[in-house]
Every structure is written in structure tokens, then in C-alpha cells.
Amino acid sequence: MGLHKILKIVAFALAIIGAIFALMIMTGDDETAIDMSGNMLYIAYTVLGIVLALVVLFVIKGLFAGNIKKTLITVGAFLAVIFISYGISSGTDLDLKPFNDKGLGITEADSKTVGAGLFAFYALAFIAIASMLFGGAKKLFNK
Known part of the structure; x- marks a missing residue:
């Protein structure tokens, strides 16, 4: 299984998890939404860090390959x-x-x-x- 397929599956899984969390925030009461949105911020920062690390990795890989x-x-x-x-x-x-x-x-x-x-x-x-x-x-x- 190629790296592209693995990253595609990870991106799809993250999209599904994000959609589930967004629905949980939208359908919950105000206090639950506020509590979850604070935790969502940490999750968003983590996902952003992973994405940035992968982008830098592939840019460096492409830089030396090209x-x-x-x-x-x-x-x-x-x-x-x-x-x-x-x-x-x-x-x-x-x-x-x-x-x-x-x-x-x-x-x-x-x-x-x-x-x-x-x-x-x-x-x-x-x-x-x-x-x-x-x-x-x-x-x-x-x-």
C-alpha cells in the first residue's frame, strides 16, 4: 500500500471525525458546546501540526527529488x-x-x-x- 493511499485514508478518517465532532457541538446544549469547543481547539491544533509536518516532509522530499x-x-x-x-x-x-x-x-x-x-x-x-x-x-x- 502506497503512502498516498495511507494519507488518503487518514485524511478521510479525520474528515469523518471532524464531522462527528461538529455535529456533536451543533446538537448539544450551550454548556456542552462550550466545553467541547475548548477541547476541539486542541484537536484542531494537533491536526494542523500533523498536516504542516507532512507538508514540510513532502516539500523537502520533492526538493531533493527534483x-x-x-x-x-x-x-x-x-x-x-x-x-x-x-x-x-x-x-x-x-x-x-x-x-x-x-x-x-x-x-x-x-x-x-x-x-x-x-x-x-x-x-x-x-x-x-x-x-x-x-x-x-x-x-x-x-x-
Whole structure:
């Protein structure tokens, strides 16, 4: 039995267990739901940890099985987009006084980080859309 089949069975079992727990929370009274939801948080963190560990394992496995040079170039390009986005984000785009008057405690560094995330999202979305259009056009003209 291959590893893919085993992971498929584990994922299916976790989905069934999650559905059962969700139904137990939804059909129980409020106190039971609150007690179970606290325990569900620990279960969710455990499952998330298992999934992240498996993702990292398969990424490392695929990294050494494939072309490591292309992978490192791709990771470097992604990091370049992140650093450029952080560099062009100013953090002074909004007036933070109304937020801080409400007790949120937002600083210019927080605003700069959010702005960098938005710039990175826009850049990566543009790159993804452009690459799909380029691939489609190339496929269309090669026929």
C-alpha cells in the first residue's frame, strides 16, 4: 500500500471525525458546546501540526527529488517580491489616531507590514494572471 493511499485514508478518517465532532457541538446544549469547543481547539491544533509536518516532509522530499536550482530560483524570486513590497510600503498611508483612540494600539510598523502584504498580494496575483494569459496565448498560437 502506497503512502498516498495511507494519507488518503487518514485524511478521510479525520474528515469523518471532524464531522462527528461538529455535529456533536451543533446538537448539544450551550454548556456542552462550550466545553467541547475548548477541547476541539486542541484537536484542531494537533491536526494542523500533523498536516504542516507532512507538508514540510513532502516539500523537502520533492526538493531533493527534483531540480533544486529551479526551486531555489523560485524561492528567491518570491522573497524578492516580499522584500520589495516591504520596501515600497510606507506605513504612513493612514491616519492611525482613530484606531488608537479605540484602544487598538496600531503602530506605523503594523501598518507597514499590512501594506507590504497587500503589495505582495497584488504583485503575486498580477504575476499569476499574466503567466496564465501568457501560457494560454502561447498554446493558442502554437496550434
